Amino acid sequence: MDFKSAGLSESEYIRIIKILEREPNFLETQLIGVMWSEHCSYKSTKRLLKTYPSEGKYVLQGQGENAGVVDMGEGWGFAFKAESHNHPSAVAPFQGAATGVGGIIRDIIAMGARPSVSMDGLFLGDPSLKKTQNLSKGIVEGIGAYGNAVGVPIVGGKTFYSPCYNENPLVNAFSSGFVRLDKMASSQTAKKGDLAVILGSKTGRDGIAGASFASRELDENAKSSKPQIQIGDPFEEKLLIDCCMDLLSEKLIASMQDMGAAGILSSSSEIAHKSGCGIDITVENIPLREEGMAPWEIFLSESQERMLLIVETENLEQVFTMAAHYDLDCAVVGVMTDPDRYRIYDKGELIADLPTSILGDAPEIFWPSAEPANMEERASLNSSNLICNNPGKDLLSVISCANGRSKHEIWEQYDSMVQLHTIAGPGNPVAVVEVPDTDRACLLTMEAEPNKCWTDPYMGAAETMALSLRGLWIAGAEVLGMTNCLNFASPEAPEKFYELEQCIKGLADTCRSLDCPVVSGNVSLYNETASGQIQPTPLVVTAGLLIDRRKRLVSGNAMTGDSLYLVGDLCGSLGASRYQVMKEGKPSGKTVEPNHKKEKAFRERALKTAADGIASSARAIAGGGLAAALANEAIASDKGFCIDFAPSSSNEEVLFSEGGARAIYAVPDANKETFEKMWGGFPFVKIGTVSGDAFKWEGFFNIPLTILKKAFTEGNS
Numbered sequence: 001m002d003f004k005s006a007g008l009s010e011s012e013y014i015r016i017i018k019i020l021e022r023e024p025n026f027l028e029t030q031l032i033g034v035m036w037s038e039h040c041s042y043k044s045t046k047r048l049l050k051t052y053p054s055e056g057k058y059v060l061q062g063q064g065e066n067a068g069v070v071d072m073g074e075g076w077g078f079a080f081k082a083e084s085h086n087h088p089s090a091v092a093p094f095q096g097a098a099t100g101v102g103g104i105i106r107d108i109i110a111m112g113a114r115p116s117v118s119m120d121g122l123f124l125g126d127p128s129l130k131k132t133q134n135l136s137k138g139i140v141e142g143i144g145a146y147g148n149a150v151g152v153p154i155v156g157g158k159t160f161y162s163p164c165y166n167e168n169p170l171v172n173a174f175s176s177g178f179v180r181l182d183k184m185a186s187s188q189t190a191k192k193g194d195l196a197v198i199l200g201s202k203t204g205r206d207g208i209a210g211a212s213f214a215s216r217e218l219d220e221n222a223k224s225s226k227p228q229i230q231i232g233d234p235f236e237e238k239l240l241i242d243c244c245m246d247l248l249s250e251k252l253i254a255s256m257q258d259m260g261a262a263g264i265l266s267s268s269s270e271i272a273h274k275s276g277c278g279i280d281i282t283v284e285n286i287p288l289r290e291e292g293m294a295p296w297e298i299f300l301s302e303s304q305e306r307m308l309l310i311v312e313t314e315n316l317e318q319v320f321t322m323a324a325h326y327d328l329d330c331a332v333v334g335v336m337t338d339p340d341r342y343r344i345y346d347k348g349e350l351i352a353d354l355p356t357s358i359l360g361d362a363p364e365i366f367w368p369s370a371e372p373a374n375m376e377e378r379a380s381l382n383s384s385n386l387i388c389n390n391p392g393k394d395l396l397s398v399i400s401c402a403n404g405r406s407k408h409e410i411w412e413q414y415d416s417m418v419q420l421h422t423i424a425g426p427g428n429p430v431a432v433v434e435v436p437d438t439d440r441a442c443l444l445t446m447e448a449e450p451n452k453c454w455t456d457p458y459m460g461a462a463e464t465m466a467l468s469l470r471g472l473w474i475a476g477a478e479v480l481g482m483t484n485c486l487n488f489a490s491p492e493a494p495e496k497f498y499e500l501e502q503c504i505k506g507l508a509d510t511c512r513s514l515d516c517p518v519v520s521g522n523v524s525l526y527n528e529t530a531s532g533q534i535q536p537t538p539l540v541v542t543a544g545l546l547i548d549r550r551k552r553l554v555s556g557n558a559m560t561g562d563s564l565y566l567v568g569d570l571c572g573s574l575g576a577s578r579y580q581v582m583k584e585g586k587p588s589g590k591t592v593e594p595n596h597k598k599e600k601a602f603r604e605r606a607l608k609t610a611a612d613g614i615a616s617s618a619r620a621i622a623g624g625g626l627a628a629a630l631a632n633e634a635i636a637s638d639k640g641f642c643i644d645f646a647p648s649s650s651n652e653e654v655l656f657s658e659g660g661a662r663a664i665y666a667v668p669d670a671n672k673e674t675f676e677k678m679w680g681g682f683p684f685v686k687i688g689t690v691s692g693d694a695f696k697w698e699g700f701f702n703i704p705l706t707i708l709k710k711a712f713t714e715g716n717s
Helices: 010-020 026-035 086-091 093-109 130-150 234-249 263-275 295-300 313-325 356-360 375-379 391-400 450-455 457-475 494-513 578-584 596-611 625-637 651-656 669-678 705-714
Strands: 059-061 068-073 076-084 114-124 154-161 170-180 195-200 255-258 278-282 306-311 330-337 342-346 349-354 422-424 431-434 441-448 478-487 518-524 537-546 563-567 617-620 641-643 663-667 684-690 694-697 701-704
Touching: 010 026, 010 356, 026 263, 026 295, 026 349, 026 356, 068 478, 068 518, 068 537, 076 093, 076 478, 076 537, 086 093, 086 130, 086 170, 093 114, 093 130, 093 170, 093 234, 093 255, 114 130, 114 234, 114 431, 114 441, 114 537, 130 154, 130 170, 130 234, 154 431, 154 441, 170 441, 170 478, 170 537, 195 234, 195 263, 195 313, 234 306, 234 313, 255 263, 263 278, 263 295, 263 306, 263 330, 263 342, 263 356, 295 342, 306 313, 313 330, 349 356, 375 450, 391 578, 391 625, 391 651, 391 701, 391 705, 441 457, 450 457, 450 537, 457 478, 457 494, 457 537, 457 596, 457 617, 478 494, 494 518, 494 537, 494 596, 563 669, 578 625, 578 651, 596 617, 596 663, 596 669, 617 625, 625 641, 625 651, 625 663, 625 694, 625 705, 663 669, 694 705, 701 705
Parallel strands: 076 518, 114 154, 278 342, 478 518, 641 694
Antiparallel strands: 059 068, 068 076, 076 170, 114 170, 195 306, 195 330, 255 306, 278 330, 342 349, 422 431, 431 441, 441 537, 478 537, 563 663, 563 684, 617 663, 641 684, 694 701
């Protein structure tokens, strides 16, 4: 038996024979091979992901479901998750990105939630390269075309450029939605005798073996070796959303699962395994759009816009009636049976008979871990290369470079206002949407710091997580939970596994210390080509709750006459900062050491500042440091800033260092005393006032607001 064609190792195949007490046939080998792929099984990371904190006072459904769900209050839940579609987007940018959006939306449907919010994390190569420009164009157009047509607003995201993504761009799709708590769905509630029903598109050959494709590095012949990339149909997905919402409203579904990676196979086996059932599936009952498909092709197809419903017999007729109303294909393809049997029949012949558990419990792999030989070199910082002799020129470079400039050319292609519940959309540090029929708001931050994770994986990931939390605290939101997408190179290389291991540890330790449960997530490995490997790229999306959305402290609302304050340490670190990379061309030096005690002190004061309405505006200090934060705030507020603070530290450290619990606040004169009392016991200093029509820092620069805006919006090209 050619087990290698199924992506299995010799030791894995021997294990399968021992479990089955026989050799599997061709179909069974293919089924197990896909379910044991990295993309489906997380066999390299399962033990690491168990270190995440998963419980919290708002968590209703954590890891193990299609998406996490947190309690928004007043009978509402919020389902959210991030997924990767990296390999498909590298070889077919438009469809790869589009179907990534469609797939993550179906994860939200599977929880019973109406998809209400999308965000995207894009990691692209050198923007001066034609290849990057073409990939970027296709990816952005794919996201916009699908999201706009399906009617789910894209309210924010993260776009990051680095040469390490030249051959391997990353597309991380985030989606979320609101669900009434009494209408939540699950993939764990099927029972013996229930019927398995496919709703939506017919099954074709697109995406066959897509899960295996995403579980290995992209080779030189990627375009010829890729599976047929899935083709998305957002209009079909819109019908699917509406139909599923109506079925749930009428309580006609016992359980539900998205058909994502590995299609019918994964959805059916996961529902059976999680529900403690078995399942019998009849091949000829599966609606097909292509002739001559072999059973293994049918079960591994990743055709889009399909859901697997588990329906009680007495509800079947109503389900078919509802499907016909939405002009969707609907077919009974199987029945839930005795525990731990996954059986496939073709015209009455039993062609596969496996324990359900063999599909749901892939053996873990314990890869060796070794600190990279050049880690000391990565972490070292040569300060002599970073001297700032022209602060004004350097500031304009920092806010106009690819990672500093406005991304409006991307997000203006997206519809951020459809559904009419977006309060703050793209271009804001925090995305904000209304919780339906309440005064509440859900707030979302998306962060990633690949450069910092490259120079120190643990500290970089810890800073990434803390940064996502600070944005919510500053706005006044209580943290509900986090989802993440872990993008890494091959775990088989000890140095790469070390990066993965340390990043997860940095995220887990920070979440545990700062009371943020991890409710869902995704792992994408083997992001590398013959020409290079990506930097470790953990992306996090954190959700927060404001009970009264009128009490949100916004950014970009500084008022003339306000006093400007810096809270937190004067300096962070220049290590792996935007300024450092701009000066030296590649990241080096560590970011700040995690200080969870200081983060908690910051959290307490930030939340109270927002709740009491003391400040006009606030912004976390992030990429580009204090100078960039002030510049971005001045641009967003359309106000001049006069900074009269004369620091004793070096110019570059004061202006451009990053990291740590730090923020700027604009405070009305009447509230200055209250603000200073509230931040007592925590470092803070008054640094200037809001006035004039320029960003002026005494002793450093005097840049007209018009020049600042031009640099930010038009970039340095």
